[in-house]
Amino acid sequence: FSLRKNDLVGEKEYNEDLDVAKTGLLKMCKSCKSVKCVPQIQCPAHVRMADHEKPQICDLPAGKFGYCCKTGQNHTAGQNKARRAAFQTILPPDVIEDARKNFKHLMHGVAQMPVNRGHPEFTHGIMFHSSPKDDLHNFALSNSAFELVIASQVFRKKEQVPLDDLITNNVQVEFSKTPLAQNCQSLPICRGIHKYRTMDGTCNNPLSQRLHWGAAGQPMERLLPPAYEDGIWTPRAHSKDGTPLLSARDISSALFADVHRPHPKYNLLIMQFAQLLAHDVSQSASVRLDESGGLVQCCSPGGRSILPPEKSHFACLPIPVSENDEFYRAFGVRCLNMVRLSLVPSADCQLSYGKQRNKVTHYLDASPIYGSNEESARDLRTFRGGQLQMFNDFGRNLLPLTHDKNACGSEEPGSTCFKSGDGRTNQIISLITLHIVFAREHNRIADILSKLNPSSSDEWLYQEARRIVIAELQHITYNEFLPALIGPHQMKRFRLMPHQKGYSTDYNIDVNPAITNEFSGAAFRMGHSSVVGKFHIHDEVINIPDVMFNPSRMRKREFYDDMLQTLYTQPMQEVDSSITHGLSRFLFRGHSPFGLDLAAINIQRGRDQGIRCYNDYLQVMGAPKLNNFDQFPKDIGAKLSRVYRTPDDIDLWVGGLLERAVEDGIVGITFAEIIADQFARFKQGDRYFYEYNDKVNPGAFNLAQLQELRKASISRLICDNADHLTLHSVPVAGFVRADFPGNRQVRCDDPNLPSVNLNAWRL
Ligand code: HEM
Numbered sequence: 001f002s003l004r005k006n007d008l009v010g011e012k013e014y015n016e017d018l019d020v021a022k023t024g025l026l027k028m029c030k031s032c033k034s035v036k037c038v039p040q041i042q043c044p045a046h047v048r049m050a051d052h053e054k055p056q057i058c059d060l061p062a063g064k065f066g067y068c069c070k071t072g073q074n075h076t077a078g079q080n081k082a083r084r085a086a087f088q089t090i091l092p093p094d095v096i097e098d099a100r101k102n103f104k105h106l107m108h109g110v111a112q113m114p115v116n117r118g119h120p121e122f123t124h125g126i127m128f129h130s131s132p133k134d135d136l137h138n139f140a141l142s143n144s145a146f147e148l149v150i151a152s153q154v155f156r157k158k159e160q161v162p163l164d165d166l167i168t169n170n171v172q173v174e175f176s177k178t179p180l181a182q183n184c185q186s187l188p189i190c191r192g193i194h195k196y197r198t199m200d201g202t203c204n205n206p207l208s209q210r211l212h213w214g215a216a217g218q219p220m221e222r223l224l225p226p227a228y229e230d231g232i233w234t235p236r237a238h239s240k241d242g243t244p245l246l247s248a249r250d251i252s253s254a255l256f257a258d259v260h261r262p263h264p265k266y267n268l269l270i271m272q273f274a275q276l277l278a279h280d281v282s283q284s285a286s287v288r289l290d291e292s293g294g295l296v297q298c299c300s301p302g303g304r305s306i307l308p309p310e311k312s313h314f315a316c317l318p319i320p321v322s323e324n325d326e327f328y329r330a331f332g333v334r335c336l337n338m339v340r341l342s343l344v345p346s347a348d349c350q351l352s353y354g355k356q357r358n359k360v361t362h363y364l365d366a367s368p369i370y371g372s373n374e375e376s377a378r379d380l381r382t383f384r385g386g387q388l389q390m391f392n393d394f395g396r397n398l399l400p401l402t403h404d405k406n407a408c409g410s411e412e413p414g415s416t417c418f419k420s421g422d423g424r425t426n427q428i429i430s431l432i433t434l435h436i437v438f439a440r441e442h443n444r445i446a447d448i449l450s451k452l453n454p455s456s457s458d459e460w461l462y463q464e465a466r467r468i469v470i471a472e473l474q475h476i477t478y479n480e481f482l483p484a485l486i487g488p489h490q491m492k493r494f495r496l497m498p499h500q501k502g503y504s505t506d507y508n509i510d511v512n513p514a515i516t517n518e519f520s521g522a523a524f525r526m527g528h529s530s531v532v533g534k535f536h537i538h539d540e541v542i543n544i545p546d547v548m549f550n551p552s553r554m555r556k557r558e559f560y561d562d563m564l565q566t567l568y569t570q571p572m573q574e575v576d577s578s579i580t581h582g583l584s585r586f587l588f589r590g591h592s593p594f595g596l597d598l599a600a601i602n603i604q605r606g607r608d609q610g611i612r613c614y615n616d617y618l619q620v621m622g623a624p625k626l627n628n629f630d631q632f633p634k635d636i637g638a639k640l641s642r643v644y645r646t647p648d649d650i651d652l653w654v655g656g657l658l659e660r661a662v663e664d665g666i667v668g669i670t671f672a673e674i675i676a677d678q679f680a681r682f683k684q685g686d687r688y689f690y691e692y693n694d695k696v697n698p699g700a701f702n703l704a705q706l707q708e709l710r711k712a713s714i715s716r717l718i719c720d721n722a723d724h725l726t727l728h729s730v731p732v733a734g735f736v737r738a739d740f741p742g743n744r745q746v747r748c749d750d751p752n753l754p755s756v757n758l759n760a761w762r763l
């Protein structure tokens, strides 16, 4: 459905906004001096300001006003600094003592229920896996963050700190000046200026206090303050009217049926590309039992019941299943395992709410291909000719194989499991296909560069090919993918379209590129609705749960080409209130008769991440809140009213999916805005973005190279890296269904499919 009637892009409302401006509550300015004119969502503190405090309004390129606003960092920060001195700014010793006691108690009370290999919840755990070393590191960091979070809880209670001050970072207590300082993280050290981006994303922003921005391991940011019940880490569990919220599983089964609704325009390749992007910019980590990465179990065997509190790990957030559940009833399942996300101390190490750790580089930098730290990057290289390792399978280059038994969860001898820069590569076989495309592209480019410049070193070839691959990925994302996803209107308002010529001047040193909880915990999970339950490959029908963490089919000679063809020809599913049972009943089922429910997981995860309810995001975009279920279309309103007490309770992921898609886009307006904000950060906050000149980017492309990179397209990329056994032609518009009017199928050698000419890299 559309919110247009009561908000956002309607011409009438735009004029009304201007009337308000003229009558004086809001001031109008033609252009913003020293600050930028941004859409309201990029100036989110405006919702907490009185009318006379609001920033000046200004015109945005595609209509609707924006705010003159210094934006891009610390959105949840308080506006009223004067209030800060109201409470203690030092941490009293008894708070520290109590915090340490509480922390020890939590760590000793942990349950030791095993999570068995092969079970759906074991496979769910693999989603957060990267390497044994990283598990160890994560365990230590997460414990540090918990000790600080507990200290914050004790302090808040003792000092009676108002919730509002806490969630807007208005309490100035620095742990670095207390005995808890050993839990603080140190800032990275950057020596000189790097021509190439670092593997872990450090040293991107040039200011000394911001060298960690966007780096792997840094916390997720937020658009709005968290919705924790205690302001710190207790998940939202109550309706605005004080009654308990319904279980995420009940909401999932009432609202998200499995209805086949093929998208009239877009194909599955766009779904698959979206997942690769999601993995590039976000990987959270679940809390672990011990240093070796043992998984936490919150349900009794067989999911028969939720473990009682005295046997439960402190990070348990299991999903209750009703006795009469339409699906799980048949198996006697009353509990779906769910463990809360790991936290990380923030760089300023101040008393605050819990901040979730992102394990990968926040930047859009092809980290799933190269890795998010120096060590995993080295592990993927051959150190000859700039090449990445490949597994040569009877003449076809596939990703290298791995023996890490946690990468696919299977211990069967001889089973196939691939290695890449990301621990989730084997999650679904179509994702592996795209990984192979990009890894082959790297090697193809390194090979051409070495022929053009025979005396160049392995390091130069590797870094230069990497820089080109990242540029291609960024260009395809901003030129082909994003316009399809969020529509042309948002592209203009957020200034996201690539330039046709010359350099972009959009770099903004004040923009923190970090992903927001709203993006990774809700908006970009829109992709789960676009997934299809069955792949059709010639006469074979493959149920998706059968190819999750089970990639052996990739070794069939023609499978890679065939899978690519399927991604081109099969439509994606509409992004709406339908989720395939392959995800909502059988997720990671393996050999079990039932699996997990990803829709319920997304809802529960949103509560874990402290994401506010849907209505708050309508407000931050400048749209009125929904006060009544009657404001939704009849059937949706009726269903919603059965699972939520008031419209103020609706989870963001749910509300966003129920909206009608924006014009010429795939997602509704709320997700479109959150996604647009995020991709604006990836662009404005990344010094190494491919369109910047050498005043900004120490590894800038020259103009001739940049002009070549603008020829990159998803279809050229696939053509250049296919086996050409069954795939010989591609549609010109690669994300659009081949049968969509106006889309043409061309042979891979057709000159109408331009190529990036690497002669521009001859030294
Ligand atoms: C193809 C089938 C897919 C499966 C089986 C799958 C499964 C999962 C699972 C199990 C999680 C972790 C859930 C949690 O515990 O919170 C997850 C997270 C996520 N998924 Fe998917 N997903 C799929 C496709 C996609 C697609 C197409 C997108 C596209 C945009 C996407 C975006 C995300 C995002 C943004 C996250 C959060 C990542 C993080 O911050 O950790 N997924 N997915």
Ligand SMILES: [Ca+2]
Binding pocket: 280, 281, 360, 361, 362, 363, 364, 365, 366, 367, 368
């Ligand atoms: Ca990345």
